[in-house]
Amino acid sequence: MRRLLVTTRLTRSRRRGRFASAFLACGGGLNNEAYSRVFTGIQNEVREMKSIKSKQQSAKQSTAAKSRRGSLMIEMVVCTVLLSVVSAVLVPGIYAVHQQRKATRYETLTLLELNNLAAIAAQQGPQTLQLSTWFTDRYGNTTLQVDEVATPDSEPVTGPPPVRLTIINQTPAGLPEVKHSLVIWPALLKTSSNTPPEAAE
Amino acid sequence: MKRRWLPPELRMHVTRRGVVFHYYMMYLFLSSLLLTTSGLCIHAILKADHADAKVAAYLQTLLRLEGDLRHDTSQTTTVELQDTNVVLNSGDQTPSVRWSVQDNIVRRETVDGDQAVSSSRYVFARGTKLNFTWQDQQLVLNIQEAPVMPASNHGPDDRVSTKSVRIVTVIAAAAAADDGDAS
Numbered sequence: 023m024r025r026l027l028v029t030t031r032l033t034r035s036r037r038r039g040r041f042a043s044a045f046l047a048c049g050g051g052l053n054n055e056a057y058s059r060v061f062t063g064i065q066n067e068v069r070e071m072k073s074i075k076s077k078q079q080s081a082k083q084s085t086a087a088k089s090r091r092g093s094l095m096i097e098m099v100v101c102t103v104l105l106s107v108v109s110a111v112l113v114p115g116i117y118a119v120h121q122q123r124k125a126t127r128y129e130t131l132t133l134l135e136l137n138n139l140a141a142i143a144a145q146q147g148p149q150t151l152q153l154s155t156w157f158t159d160r161y162g163n164t165t166l167q168v169d170e171v172a173t174p175d176s177e178p179v180t181g182p183p184p185v186r187l188t189i190i191n192q193t194p195a196g197l198p199e200v201k202h203s204l205v206i207w208p209a210l211l212k213t214s215s216n217t218p219p220e221a222a223e
Numbered sequence: 224m225k226r227r228w229l230p231p232e233l234r235m236h237v238t239r240r241g242v243v244f245h246y247y248m249m250y251l252f253l254s255s256l257l258l259t260t261s262g263l264c265i266h267a268i269l270k271a272d273h274a275d276a277k278v279a280a281y282l283q284t285l286l287r288l289e290g291d292l293r294h295d296t297s298q299t300t301t302v303e304l305q306d307t308n309v310v311l312n313s314g315d316q317t318p319s320v321r322w323s324v325q326d327n328i329v330r331r332e333t334v335d336g337d338q339a340v341s342s343s344r345y346v347f348a349r350g351t352k353l354n355f356t357w358q359d360q361q362l363v364l365n366i367q368e369a370p371v372m373p374a375s376n377h378g379p380d381d382r383v384s385t386k387s388v389r390i391v392t393v394i395a396a397a398a399a400a401d402d403g404d405a406s
Contacts, residue, residue: 097249097250097253098253101253101256101257104257105257105260108261108264109260109264112264112267112268115268116267116268116271119271119272119275120271122275123274123275123278126278126279126282127278127282130282130285130286131388133286134285134286134289134388134390137289137293138389138390138391141293141361141391141392142361142391142393144393145360145361145393154389154391156386156387156388156389159386159387160386
């Protein structure tokens with residue numbers, strides 16, 4: 023009966039192989055003293071295993087607690103990085119689109135104003151030209167420059183020389199000026215008034 | 224939740240399952256922050272694209288109108304101003320061109336006698352004010368742009384924009400049949 027009990031306990035415990043092998047090595051014939059020695063050893067071994075197991079569990083819990091405490095910080099950092107990347111990509115893009123739209127509008131309205139000035143110059147002459155109020159209200163840092171265009175000697179121009187109208191947009195320091203020009207050919211305007219002036223730039 | 228059926232020495236080793244409530248709240252807050260930012264970014268992109276398309280359409284209409292008006296006035300010999308119409312006659316044999324303004328739309332019609340041969344429209348944004356002016360042999364089309372942010376306490380007719388565009392065309396050989404403003 024004792025042998026059976028010991029065998030059962032031995033089979034229930036997983037890591038009692040050496041005691042079981044010692045028990046079997048002596049043929050299973052143990053007296054009370056030997057049995058108590060073996061059984062005490064088994065009990066000590068079980069206690070030791072329990073203590074090891076509890077230590078492992080506490081270590082696991084502390085690791086989990088540590089990782090749980092740190093996971094929130096990692097998530098916040100990841101979210102912040104994602105938001106920063108999205109902002110860093112989108113804000114310059116939207117700003118560039120806005121600037122491009124402003125530049126396109128400025129170019130179109132400048133071309134319109136140059137055509138108006140060309141029409142007025144064909145009627146009144148280029149001496150009295152000045153920028154319109156609607157244009158200077160929009161773009162206050164623009165100036166008008168009227169120059170005579172030098173013609174080559176091989177192609178003499180009869181009548182008054184051609185005139186170049188240039189609208190200069192003063193940009194902030196460090197950037198080149200934005201210039202849009204239109205050349206008016208008075209001879210062409212006189213001979214055929216339906217020919218629009220040709221944009222030089 | 225404590226498992227009371229366990230012996231006391233094992234209760235402390237029970238692994239906690241699930242997430243604490245304030246963790247759920249933090250996850251919810253962070254995800255909502257991320258989604259809100261994404262929505263704002265998409266909204267900003269779409270808004271910029273929409274504004275870009277509107278400006279492009281406006282400038283395209285403006286350039287088309289300017290080209291056609293200059294082409295018509297370059298062949299004009301006489302100008303007739305009516306209420307909101309400007310009729311440009313280039314001769315007895317050729318059909319005349321009638322430019323009319325209706326709210327934010329400029330209409331160009333080629334008229335042969337009383338019959339319209341062809342017509343085209345130049346549609347601006349709602350709220351744009353247009354009028355023709357004739358002075359000193361200059362036919363001027365004033366385009367007052369619609370305000371971007373109209374005042375809430377004003378009606379749609381009271382909206383005033385300070386930004387305007389003028390298209391000046393000179394009709395050197397023209398004689399106006401009716402001097403004055405056509406608004």
